[in-house]
Amino acid sequence: MTAETMEAPAVAAPTATPPHPLREFWGYFSANHGAVAGLVIIIAVVLVALLADVIAPHSPYVTDTSIALKPPFWQEGGSIAYPLGTDPIGRDILSRLIYGARLSLLIGLVVVAISIVAGTVLGLVAGFFRGLTEIFIMRLMDIILTLPSLLLAIVIVAVLGPGLMNSMLAVALVILPHYVRLARAAVITETSKDYVTAARVSGAGTTRLMFREVLPNCTAPLIVQASLGISTAILDAAALGFLGLGAQPPSPEWGTMLADAREFVLRAWWVVTFPGLAILITVLAFNLLGDGLRDALDPKLKR
Amino acid sequence: MLRFILTRVSLIIPTFLGITLLAFFLIRLVPGDPIETLAGERGIDPARHEQLRKEYGFDQPVIVQYGIYLSRVLQGDLGKSMITQEPVLTEFSALFPATVELALCAIVFALLIGLPAGMLAAIRRNSIFDHGVMGVSLTGYSMPIFWWGLILILIFSVQLDLTPVSGRIDVLYYIEPTTGFLLIDTLLSDEEGAFWSAVKHLILPTIVLGTVPLAVIARMTRSAMLEVLGEDYIRTAKAKGLSRFRIVALHALRNALIPVVTVIGLQVGVLFTGAILTETIFSWPGVGKWLIDAIFRRDYPVLQGGALLLGIVVMAVNLLVDLTYGLINPRIRHNR
Numbered sequence: 001m002t003a004e005t006m007e008a009p010a011v012a013a014p015t016a017t018p019p020h021p022l023r024e025f026w027g028y029f030s031a032n033h034g035a036v037a038g039l040v041i042i043i044a045v046v047l048v049a050l051l052a053d054v055i056a057p058h059s060p061y062v063t064d065t066s067i068a069l070k071p072p073f074w075q076e077g078g079s080i081a082y083p084l085g086t087d088p089i090g091r092d093i094l095s096r097l098i099y100g101a102r103l104s105l106l107i108g109l110v111v112v113a114i115s116i117v118a119g120t121v122l123g124l125v126a127g128f129f130r131g132l133t134e135i136f137i138m139r140l141m142d143i144i145l146t147l148p149s150l151l152l153a154i155v156i157v158a159v160l161g162p163g164l165m166n167s168m169l170a171v172a173l174v175i176l177p178h179y180v181r182l183a184r185a186a187v188i189t190e191t192s193k194d195y196v197t198a199a200r201v202s203g204a205g206t207t208r209l210m211f212r213e214v215l216p217n218c219t220a221p222l223i224v225q226a227s228l229g230i231s232t233a234i235l236d237a238a239a240l241g242f243l244g245l246g247a248q249p250p251s252p253e254w255g256t257m258l259a260d261a262r263e264f265v266l267r268a269w270w271v272v273t274f275p276g277l278a279i280l281i282t283v284l285a286f287n288l289l290g291d292g293l294r295d296a297l298d299p300k301l302k303r
Numbered sequence: 304m305l306r307f308i309l310t311r312v313s314l315i316i317p318t319f320l321g322i323t324l325l326a327f328f329l330i331r332l333v334p335g336d337p338i339e340t341l342a343g344e345r346g347i348d349p350a351r352h353e354q355l356r357k358e359y360g361f362d363q364p365v366i367v368q369y370g371i372y373l374s375r376v377l378q379g380d381l382g383k384s385m386i387t388q389e390p391v392l393t394e395f396s397a398l399f400p401a402t403v404e405l406a407l408c409a410i411v412f413a414l415l416i417g418l419p420a421g422m423l424a425a426i427r428r429n430s431i432f433d434h435g436v437m438g439v440s441l442t443g444y445s446m447p448i449f450w451w452g453l454i455l456i457l458i459f460s461v462q463l464d465l466t467p468v469s470g471r472i473d474v475l476y477y478i479e480p481t482t483g484f485l486l487i488d489t490l491l492s493d494e495e496g497a498f499w500s501a502v503k504h505l506i507l508p509t510i511v512l513g514t515v516p517l518a519v520i521a522r523m524t525r526s527a528m529l530e531v532l533g534e535d536y537i538r539t540a541k542a543k544g545l546s547r548f549r550i551v552a553l554h555a556l557r558n559a560l561i562p563v564v565t566v567i568g569l570q571v572g573v574l575f576t577g578a579i580l581t582e583t584i585f586s587w588p589g590v591g592k593w594l595i596d597a598i599f600r601r602d603y604p605v606l607q608g609g610a611l612l613l614g615i616v617v618m619a620v621n622l623l624v625d626l627t628y629g630l631i632n633p634r635i636r637h638n639r
Binding site: 148 | 330444
């Protein structure tokens with residue numbers, strides 16, 4: 001803190017150019033080791049997902065009962081051909097985890113994309129038009145927030161029918177209120193500022209004001225929430241998969257893999273351990289990244 | 304104070320209407336005729352079908368149908384289970400104590416560990432202990448609890464043979480439900496060993512359900528404590544020469560607890576969500592497992608009524624938390 005105050009005059013001197021915003025961001029971000037670790041893990045998971053066809057030793061779907069329930073290679077009876085063992089119908093667990101990374105990342109991205117777009121639009125509308133529109137939207141969001149998130153998702157999927165698409169929609173709806181609230185709050189603080197008045201005076205229409213002027217200034221909290229949202233989405237979609245309501249077998253979605261493996265917990269520890277570990281590590285990475293982004297994008301908060 | 308209570312209570316009316324609307328319309332999203340949906344796969348004879356259509360008002364506008372539904376709900380009529388033919392409300396109240404018992408144990412577990420851990424982490428800021436607590440709690444926060452339950456079963460039930468795998472109590476005991484809370488009922492009964500059996504069955508589900516609240520409480524306590532420890536009155540207390548323990552336990556903790564209480568309240572929804580997963584893993588006979596079973600049996604009245612009841616319970620608890628919050632923090636109730 002003191003060091004920063006000391007340096008302040010130097011930065012303010014007319015000759016010194018301020019650091020590029022990205023550079024400044026990276027400076028804050030890389031100071032947080034946890035966040036960097038999260039980013040590295042995420043990059044690794046993305047690479048695994050992209051290169052699944054190349055690096056997976058086996059097909060994630062081909063079954064072979066003659067090699068069912070083989071333990072991992074370091075245990076007696078395991079073989080290096082199936083490094084993390086095989087599941088009850090003889091599929092290679094490592095290959096299924098690798099292909100599962102694709103699904104989990106896809107779920108996270110699609111869910112957050114849907115809710116961030118819908119949420120931002122609803123939030124912008126609520127923040128700009130106020131009055132009845134705002135009350136209606138925000139009350140609706142309050143109701144969604146009141147209900148336990150997974151319960152609502154479960155009910156929606158139970159009604160729409162189990163499946164990957166429906167579970168993604170359900171989770172997107174459940175996390176929607178966070179984005180609506182953030183966007184609305186940001187819009188309300190921003191619209192009272194001079195630059196918005198200036199734009200309005202120079203004749204900008206509401207749509208232009210909403211999307212070209214105000215929105216770019218509200219992105220920081222949305223980005224942070226998006227990163228945390230991906231972890232919630234992966235976790236909730238996996239929970240739905242585990243309950244048999246999400247992606248359906250033989251899909252290698254991690255939660256669905258756990259559901260298949262449940263009854264084998266007593267005799268084959270590896271079929272339940274690895275899929276859950278994959279979920280935990282990925283979710284943890286996105287949470288670390290989200291925390292780091294929040295600190296870096298909002299230096300007021302923790303410094 | 305009265306005005307504060309009245310405003311807060313009146314705020315739940317739109318929420319209640321919203322939840323009933325949601326429950327009302329969701330069932331109508333199920334493809335097909337609603338009466339046939341509610342009647343199940345056995346079908347229904349045409350005369351009865353016509354009678355039900357009139358009774359539920361399906362020949363009338365949607366708004367009237369919703370009115371009929373709402374007045375039924377207000378009279379406690381949530382329909383009957385298609386499988387057991389029992390009223391949904393009866394089934395719910397029979398199973399609810401099991402869920403509450405589990406949720407209470409989980410929140411007590413989370414508080415007993417989370418509060419001291421968060422406080423110590425704040426006092427020893429940036430120590431190894433602090434980093435450890437923060438790391439563990441972030442992991443707990445990211446935990447897929449359905450997997451966590453399986454792993455604990457693997458370690459404590461399969462490898463170490465310490466705890467049972469499922470259920471609330473060993474099958475050889477029969478306990479007459481008086482309060483519905485097995486921990487109390489077994490103490491009241493004179494069955495030997497029943498209480499320990501119930502305790503043993505509770506341990507793993509409690510840990511599993513308590514993990515996420517524990518993580519949240521530890522993080523919240525730490526940050527609230529850090530904020531309070533920087534206040535002037537703490538410096539004054541130090542300057543007066545008070546002992547470290549007095550400062551932390553009497554001066555700081557009291558104010559740090561205010562945000563923590565809110566967080567505990569917010570955890571109620573998380574607990575019910577977690578209970579659905581926890582009860583499924585441990586075959587715990589509570590409302591969460593009942594709801595999931597209903598989905599797979601296509602028992603729509605149970606799904607609709609059960610979800611509505613859980614929503615109402617969470618809403619009521621949130622209201623209670625709001626009111627207590629106003630009670631312990633005068634700034635809140637005078638502001639509105």
